[in-house]
Amino acid sequence: MAIMELVADTAPAPDRDNAAKATLDRALVDLSPDGHGRGVEIRRRIRFWSGWTLRIGVPVFLVVFWQLALNWKWTSEDTLPSPKTILEAYKYLWNNGSLQDAIPVSLRRAGTGLLIGGFAGLLLGIFAGLWKIGEEIFDATLQMLRTVPFIALVPLFVTWFGIDESSKLALITAAALFPLYLNTFQAVKNTDQKLIEAGRTFGLSGFQIARRIIFPTALPGILTGLRFACSFSLLSLVLAEQVNSTAGIGFLIINAQNNQRPDIVIAGIWIYAVLGILIDLLMRGVERLALPWRARVGIG
Secondary structure, eight states: OOOOOOOOOSHHHHHHHHHHHHHHHHHHHHTSSSSSSHHHHHHHHHHHHHOOOOHHHHHHHHHHHHHHHTTTTTOOTTTSSSHHHHHHHHHHHHTTTTHHHHHHHHHHHHHHEEEEEEEHHHHHHHHHHHOOHHHIIIIIIHHHHSSSOGGGHHHHHHHOOSSHHHHEEEHHHHHHHHHHHHHHHHHHHHHHHHHHHHHHHOOOOOHHHHIIIIHHHHHHHHHHHHHHHHHHHHHHHHHHHTSOOSSSSSHHHHHHTTOOHHHHHHHHHHHHHHHHHHHHHHHHHHHHOOTTOOOOOOOO
């Protein structure tokens, strides 16, 4: 043993370096899960397709279970129309032009209220987040008002604005304002103070700090607030269109309820659901484009 240690100690330095390098190279290669990236790529594809399979498979399963419940007489067509009956209702609405007239009206209401309320919430959130005087003026009042369910505002808005479009737009505007204000305010206030101090060290002015440090840092929170505002505007649209509507998806639902047509009622509800999914997908795309650097975190 001593002779072997002596030989190792007396081995030439280049030979020892080459041996150490070879050992390190083998260790680095072994760090890979399977020695190459093919296994990682296969697992990534499996996760991708399994995710889409679950996204599509769960709604399909629910529709199949819905039909089976009718076939097994767990419920009746009068209570819960079949998917085939719902599709026939869509065909009926499309052929008489009701669907083409209702969807643009509802989208215009939701979009107008979202634009007004979202813009006001964004400005108020930035103002209250950047300036102390803005926080003192607006934050306490808005924090108090945001706890009031917007459904409780319907009688008040009807009293103030009547039963025409003004009250509907006011309700959607109020519903969209608060989530965007809250998320914008918190995102601006939670900016790391060390980043602001670093900006001042480099000679940045107040406006430059806001433009180069605060706004980019707060952008994820602002987009989250915009996403919530879109959802709340759609929810408030459902409520607003129940009040004396003469056009829109809500008008179709109320008219179908009065005529005892549950198939059209469910068809209108599904239109709201599809609009919600499309809006959510749109906002996800906006977030990916605006925040390409943000990592996607997950444990599986």
